Each structure stands twice: as structure tokens, then as C-alpha cells.
Amino acid sequence: MSPNLSPAARDVLLAFADDEHMIGARHAAWIGLGPFLEEDLAFCSIAQDELGHAISLYEYLTNDVDHFALLRSPDEYRSSWLAEWPCHQWNESLVRHWLYDHAEALRWSNVEHSSVDGLGMLAARAEREESFHRDHAEMYLSRIADGDDQGRQMIEQAIAELLPVALGLWDPVAAEPDAIAEGVMAASSAELEARWSAAVTADLDRWGFAYSWPTERPAQSGRTVRSCHFPELQASLQEVIALDPTATW
Amino acid sequence: MRTYEVFLKKDGKDEFRHAGSMQAPDPDMALPLAREAYSRRGEGDLMWLVDRDDILSAQPDLMAPNSNKPHRHNDGKRVAAHRKSLREGTTT
Numbered sequence: 192m193s194p195n196l197s198p199a200a201r202d203v204l205l206a207f208a209d210d211e212h213m214i215g216a217r218h219a220a221w222i223g224l225g226p227f228l229e230e231d232l233a234f235c236s237i238a239q240d241e242l243g244h245a246i247s248l249y250e251y252l253t254n255d256v257d258h259f260a261l262l263r264s265p266d267e268y269r270s271s272w273l274a275e276w277p278c279h280q281w282n283e284s285l286v287r288h289w290l291y292d293h294a295e296a297l298r299w300s301n302v303e304h305s306s307v308d309g310l311g312m313l314a315a316r317a318e319r320e321e322s323f324h325r326d327h328a329e330m331y332l333s334r335i336a337d338g339d340d341q342g343r344q345m346i347e348q349a350i351a352e353l354l355p356v357a358l359g360l361w362d363p364v365a366a367e368p369d370a371i372a373e374g375v376m377a378a379s380s381a382e383l384e385a386r387w388s389a390a391v392t393a394d395l396d397r398w399g400f401a402y403s404w405p406t407e408r409p410a411q412s413g414r415t416v417r418s419c420h421f422p423e424l425q426a427s428l429q430e431v432i433a434l435d436p437t438a439t440w
Numbered sequence: 441m442r443t444y445e446v447f448l449k450k451d452g453k454d455e456f457r458h459a460g461s462m463q464a465p466d467p468d469m470a471l472p473l474a475r476e477a478y479s480r481r482g483e484g485d486l487m488w489l490v491d492r493d494d495i496l497s498a499q500p501d502l503m504a505p506n507s508n509k510p511h512r513h514n515d516g517k518r519v520a521a522h523r524k525s526l527r528e529g530t531t532t
Contacts, residue, residue, distance in 0.1 A: 227441070229462050233476040323472065330469050 192254045193308065199369035200307055201252060203376055206269035206364050206414055207298060208248035212260055213274035214291055215241030216428055218284070226281055233327060237288070240320045247313050257440075261432050265417045265425065271359045272409040272418040278353075286349035289328035290357045293390050296321050297383045306374035329394070336398035347401050355405035361387070362411045441465055443492040446474050448484030456488055467491075 196204070218238035225231025246256055253259035273291060278284040299314040299321060335342040361384035370376055388404075395402055410416060441463045447456040459478045464470035470489050479487060 227463060229464060229473040229477050232480070233473050236476045236480050327472060330472070334465065334469075 193251045196251060196307065197369070197373055197375075199366035199373055200375045202269070202364040202366040203370040204248050204251050204307070204310075206271075208245050208252065209268050209270035210274045210291075210360070211241050211245035211248060211295075213270045213424065214287075215239070215243075215245055216424065217274065217276070217278060218288065221281075221284065234284075234288075237324050237327065240317075240324070244313075244317050251307070251310075257432060258436070261425075261428050262436065265421055266415060268417060268421070269364055269414040270417075270421075271362065271414065272411060272420075273353065273357045273360055275418045275421050275424055276353070276356055277420050277423070280349070282345040282349040283353065285328065285331055286346060286353050287357075288324070289332055289394070290353060290391065291360070292321060292324040292328055293394075294357075294360045294383070294387050296325060297387055301376050301378050301383060303377075304374075305376060332394070333398060336400065343400065350395070350400060350402050354402060355407060356409055358384075358405060359409035359411045359414075360384075362408070362414050365413045442467075442470070444470050444474065444489045445492060445495065446478050447488040447490070448479060449486040449488075450483075451485045456486070459483070461492070 215238050218241060219235060221231065221238070222235050223231065225234050245260070249256045249260055273287060276283075276287065278287050296318065299317050302310050303314045305311055305314070332346065335346050361380045363380040364370075367376075367380060371379060392404070409418070411418075442465070443461055443463055445461050446459045448459045449456040462470070462474055462477050464473045467489070471487075474487060474489055478484070
């Protein structure tokens with residue numbers, strides 16, 4: 192835990208940490224269920240990377256990562272709805288992985304020169320893993336783009352479902368202007384969103400997937416409101432710790 | 441899907457060793473998937489993939505004649521005994 196962290200820095204790191212935690216947990220649900228063994232291993236490796244990032248970020252905020260990560264009340268989380276979304280189908284998980292990792296790369300590079308101690312180093316380490324994550328997503332989607340109609344349609348369905356949810360990634364926490372003024376992060380969420388939209392639409396146009404850019408956004412209210420899927424997600428995350436919250440591992 | 445044989449090597453004088461096999465749709469996808477399947481804990485610094493179709497595989501008929509040639513095994517015992525006897529001045 193970093194006792195000197197400002198409230199604004201805490202809010203920004205919390206939103207990032209919760210996103211990494213939820214996306215890592217959602218990706219990890221594919222353990223043993225991936226479309227083929229090698230992909231199962233690769234995707235769960237990615238899940239583990241994201242959970243590792245979450246732990247590193249939570250360590251700025253608490254001395255007891257397990258309790259903090261799992262046992263807060265829902266209104267104390269700051270995750271985006273995209274990270275909470277179930278994506279029980281492989282096409283949905285794949286599209287979410289691509290949307291999220293484009294955003295994640297921008298978020299790490301946005302804190303490369305952060306005023307928060309050690310965050311720049313963490314960002315550099317994460318970026319080495321993230322370049323594999325982006326290559327992985329692109330590898331799949333570009334091949335499906337060159338494939339048959341059925342695959343293309345399934346990807347287009349997932350894009351239609353998830354693009355509107357994904358915009359919530361750029362819903363800033365209330366303290367974001369203070370965090371920028373303090374040098375915690377460089378660009379605002381709105382600026383990152385513009386770069387992200389450009390990258391995402393460039394991919395979609397290159398691959399020739401049909402889409403319409405969403406006009407509505409998730410009602411996350413500065414990330415203070417959880418999606419309807421959060422209770423189920425949190426219950427599954429708490430399954431083990433609930434057996435004995437005082438146990439040490 | 442294609443099947444690949446995976447070989448890993450650590451830094452230094454160790455040779456490439458067969459780590460196992462895996463499947464991937466094409467060579468470009470095979471490399472990262474093989475890394476995650478066989479070297480996600482850093483088991484190798486270098487990796488080779490060989491498409492199984494590119495392997496020359498000998499038929500058992502070719503191999504069979506050499507399966508029982510004990511005279512080609514030299515465990516060194518007779519040479520060692522001879523050298524020992526010379527050292528100790530006894531003859532065998």
C-alpha cells in the first residue's frame with residue numbers, strides 16, 4: 192500500500208485495477224473450455240497476465256489484496272461494464288478481448304510517466320505482455336475475417352452487442368481532472384477514447400466487418416453503477432473466500 | 441489444423457530437446473500458441489517448430505535389423521579391467 196497516494200490517484204488506479212480484475216476473471220472462465228487445447232492455454236495465460244496487473248495495481252491501494260479485491264460492496268467497485276459482461280460465447284469473448292486490449296494498451300502508455308512511484312515501470316512490464324495480447328486478438332479476428340460467412344456473422348453479432356458496452360471503458364472517475372493535474376495520468380479518458388475509436392475502426396475497416404458506431408453509452412455514472420451482471424460475477428469470485436474469510440493462504 | 445513438433449533450448453550448451461507436439465491453424469499462429477503451450481514458465485530461450493508433415497520417418501522394417509546387436513555395446517568393463525591389471529603389474 193502507498194500511504195502517500197492522493198485521493199484522485201487512488202480513484203484512477205482503482206478503476207484500472209477493477210477492470211483488470213474483472214476482465215481477468217471473465218477470461219479465466221474459459222479454463223478447460225477453450226475452442227482447442229492450445230488456445231485454452233494461450234487465453235488463460237492472457238487471463239493470468241490481467242489478474243497479475245490487477246494485483247500490482249491493488250497493491251497501491253491496500254495491504255490485503257484478497258479482501259479488498261473480493262469483499263467490497265458493489266458500489267465501491269469502479270469496473271467498466273465491458274469487463275463485467277459475461278461473454279459466455281467464444282465470439283463474444285474474442286471481440287471483448289480485442290476491444291479491451293486496445294484500450295488497455297492506451298491506458299498503460301498513459302501512465303508511463305506517471306507521478307505515482309513505480310507505475311511507469313509497471314506500465315513498461317505490462318506493455319510487453321499487452322503486445323502479445325493484441326497480436327493474439329488480431330491473429331484470430333483477421334483469420335475469421337478471411338474465413339466463411341458463418342464466422343464473419345458471429346463476429347459481427349458480437350461487435351453489435353459489445354461496441355456500445357465498450358464505450359463505458361472511457362467513462363472517467365469523478366476525480367480524473369485532479370489526477371491529470373497531479374500528473375498521475377497524461378491524457379484524459381475522452382482523448383484516449385478518440386485514439387481507441389480510431390484504432391478499432393481501422394481494424395474493422397481493414398477486416399471488412401460490418402458495424403454501426405453506437406450513439407448510446409452504458410449508464411455507469413462515473414463508474415459508480417455496476418452492470419446487471421455484477422452480482423453473479425462477484426458471487427462466483429467470492430465462492431472460495433466466503434468459506435472462511437479469515438483463512439490465510 | 442496442422443500438427444507441429446516443438447523443440448526448446450535453454451541458453452548455453454544444451455541442445456534443442458523435443459518438448460511435445462501441438463496443433464495450430466497455420467505457422468504464424470503456431471509460434472505464439474506453442475510458446476504458451478510449452479514455454480509459458482520460461483522453459484526455453486529458443487524454440488523450433490517442425491511441421492509433422494516435414495518429418496522423414498523411418499519404417500520399422502528399416503530399424504529392425506539393428507535391434508539386437510549386443511556386440512556393438514561397449515560398457516568399458518573389459519578395457520578397465522585390463523588397464524587395472526597393467527597398473528598393478530599383474531597380467532590377465
